[in-house]
Amino acid sequence: EPEVTQTPSHQVTQMGQEVILRCVPISNHLYFYWYRQILGQKVEFLVSFYNNEISEKSEIFDDQFSVERPDGSNFTLKIRSTKLEDSAMYFCASRLVSYEQYFGPGTRLTVT
Amino acid sequence: QKEVEQNSGPLSVPEGAIASLNCTYSDRGSQSFFWYRQYSGKSPELIMSIYSNGDKEDGRFTAQLNKASQYVSLLIRDSQPSDSATYLCAVNLGDAGNMLTFGGGTRLMVKP
Numbered sequence: 001e002p003e004v005t006q007t008p009s010h011q012v013t014q015m016g017q018e019v020i021l022r023c024v025p026i027s028n029h030l031y032f033y034w035y036r037q038i039l040g041q042k043v044e045f046l047v048s049f050y051n052n053e054i055s056e057k058s059e060i061f062d063d064q065f066s067v068e069r070p071d072g073s074n075f076t077l078k079i080r081s082t083k084l085e086d087s088a089m090y091f092c093a094s095r096l097v098s099y100e101q102y103f104g105p106g107t108r109l110t111v112t
Numbered sequence: 113q114k115e116v117e118q119n120s121g122p123l124s125v126p127e128g129a130i131a132s133l134n135c136t137y138s139d140r141g142s143q144s145f146f147w148y149r150q151y152s153g154k155s156p157e158l159i160m161s162i163y164s165n166g167d168k169e170d171g172r173f174t175a176q177l178n179k180a181s182q183y184v185s186l187l188i189r190d191s192q193p194s195d196s197a198t199y200l201c202a203v204n205l206g207d208a209g210n211m212l213t214f215g216g217g218t219r220l221m222v223k224p
Contacts, residue, residue, distance in 0.1 A: 031210065033211070033212075035212075041216075042214050042215070042216050042217075043156060043200065043202075043212075043214040044214075045211040045212060045213065048209035048210065048211055050209075055209040056207070056209025056210075056211055057209075058211070089155075091155050091156070095210075098161075099143075099144040099146075099161070099163075099204060099206070099210055100146070100158055100161050101146075101158070101210075101212060102158060103148075103155040103156045103157070103158075104155060105154070105155050106154075106155045
């Protein structure tokens, strides 16, 4: 069964460093998402992406964040200058035409 | 402010019993409703979607939607210890980005 994959599973970085989180959505899916979940808190929407552009973003998704689909398979989230409060699980999700979103296994980002 | 509320639990049920999980949402424009299961340290796994008022059954799971009361529920019949997890209610408005707004989740414990 096709699934969303994410790399790395765990990323440790120092405050102020740039990180890139990578996702490979399900191959025929058209809509792509990033969410995050701080330990013990709700899953929060960051950004949605369709047809090579951002379709919606949350207040969390400020100028420090960017997304890109550099080729036909990868979908990336970049954080330019990480802060301690960026430490969280980051989930990529994708969907086809129906509204059902399928989540990848996540990347645990630890900012020290 | 779009809110999705769930009782955090834990909800404890004996093996073989019916577990009933509830969710309320604030935005009357919400169009799509989802239940995800999240095991500790793992990503959300889609188990049910529901789009219209009434019941929808899939195996041991039944989702119920009442848009007038802004209420969604999930029933798990013949609960098994492997059902022990946090169940997340997620809602979207059906707008351009189709972002999901998640509740905080209800932790279910099924005791053998």
